[in-house]
Amino acid sequence: MHPRYRKQAFFAGLGTAGQERLERARAVVIGCGALGSVIAETLVRAGVGFVRIVDRDFVDLSNLQRQVLYDEQDVADRLPKVIAAERKLTRINQLVTIEPHVADVSAANVRELVRDCELILDGTDNFEIRYLLNDVALELGIPWINGGCIGSHGQVMPIFPGRTPCLRCLMPEIPEPGSTETCDTAGVLGPAVNVIASLQATEALKILSGQPQLVVPALTVVDIWEGTWRRMNLNQATLRQHCPACTGGERLWLSGERGGQSVVLCGRNSVQVTPDGGLRGSLKELSARLRASGEVRETPFLVIFRPAETELELTLFADGRAIVSGTDDPAQARSVYAQYIGS
Numbered sequence: 001m002h003p004r005y006r007k008q009a010f011f012a013g014l015g016t017a018g019q020e021r022l023e024r025a026r027a028v029v030i031g032c033g034a035l036g037s038v039i040a041e042t043l044v045r046a047g048v049g050f051v052r053i054v055d056r057d058f059v060d061l062s063n064l065q066r067q068v069l070y071d072e073q074d075v076a077d078r079l080p081k082v083i084a085a086e087r088k089l090t091r092i093n094q095l096v097t098i099e100p101h102v103a104d105v106s107a108a109n110v111r112e113l114v115r116d117c118e119l120i121l122d123g124t125d126n127f128e129i130r131y132l133l134n135d136v137a138l139e140l141g142i143p144w145i146n147g148g149c150i151g152s153h154g155q156v157m158p159i160f161p162g163r164t165p166c167l168r169c170l171m172p173e174i175p176e177p178g179s180t181e182t183c184d185t186a187g188v189l190g191p192a193v194n195v196i197a198s199l200q201a202t203e204a205l206k207i208l209s210g211q212p213q214l215v216v217p218a219l220t221v222v223d224i225w226e227g228t229w230r231r232m233n234l235n236q237a238t239l240r241q242h243c244p245a246c247t248g249g250e251r252l253w254l255s256g257e258r259g260g261q262s263v264v265l266c267g268r269n270s271v272q273v274t275p276d277g278g279l280r281g282s283l284k285e286l287s288a289r290l291r292a293s294g295e296v297r298e299t300p301f302l303v304i305f306r307p308a309e310t311e312l313e314l315t316l317f318a319d320g321r322a323i324v325s326g327t328d329d330p331a332q333a334r335s336v337y338a339q340y341i342g343s
């Protein structure tokens with residue numbers, strides 16, 4: 001055990017053996033926004049040996065209110081979140097291997113992103129990806145810790161495939177759009193995120209220190225503004241009996257039957273466009289071509305393009321994706337993408 005973790009190993013729940021186990025552990029954090037920032041930082045400070053971080057977005061000024069890994073310089077540099085996160089996390093603990101992926105998690109890449117990890121942490125902000133994570137976790141038998149936060153409240157649910165209820169045991173279908181609060185309608189309070197992410201990270205420390213039996217199968221719902229804390233026990237075998245996924249073996253999101261592109265970025269007035277093929281040519285070639293049609297800025301990670309005479313801005317990634325800012329209309333975003341980048 002490295003001496004820097006002495007205080008943590010003094011904690012009886014972990015001990016030296018638990019700490020040494022953490023240092024050999026491998027975890028993947030999907031989504032590196034508000035929840036993901038806190039989860040990744042906590043795991044890295046605690047000395048989890050390998051932490052993969054995956055996110056599709058860049059750092060935006062409106063993120064700084066709650067996404068604790070990022071600062072104004074990251075916004076000015078238009079850094080992809082995982083690149084900014086990797087820089088901070090490496091300065092926090094250089095003993096940890098941090099592996100950043102600038103990517104949109106989909107049925108096509110999710111297996112590759114999680115298969116060599118022993119735990120998946122949910123730092124996402126949308127149901128489509130959570131149902132995909134649920135499918136891949138069940139398929140590969142990897143535990144995952146679901147979490148979500150809106151307004152001043154949020155919930156945490158650890159899921160052990162084949163043993164405890166999964167996401168679809170509780171919610172067989174994705175809630176209808178408009179039937180639940182979103183960060184567009186209810187906003188989100190920074191400290192609420194920190195509480196939920198800390199609960200997720202705590203369960204992660206139990207599992208990654210080799211003590212999964214300490215995790216209570218429960219749905220925990222917390223509202224920090226109201227000061228309420230409820231825990232629903234999920235230890236009844238009946239909960240799993242009729243589940244299409246854990247009992248029925250259905251993998252609608254992993255097979256690609258459901259899901260596809262989740263395009264509108266919550267609370268950002270932005271839409272993500274993902275082309276069928278990747279980018280033709282390099283970002284450098286693209287930026288040279290776009291200069292005739294508007295204002296272009298190039299960074300080592302992406303190209304920012306403002307078409308002349310529009311209010312829109314396109315942020316283009318090396319995998320061909322664009323985040324179109326200034327609209328929440330997917331059709332308008334796709335059309336401007338087709339017009340300037342190609343279809």
Ligand SMILES: [Zn+2]
Pocket residue numbers: 165166167168169170240243244245246247
């Ligand atoms: Zn289930």
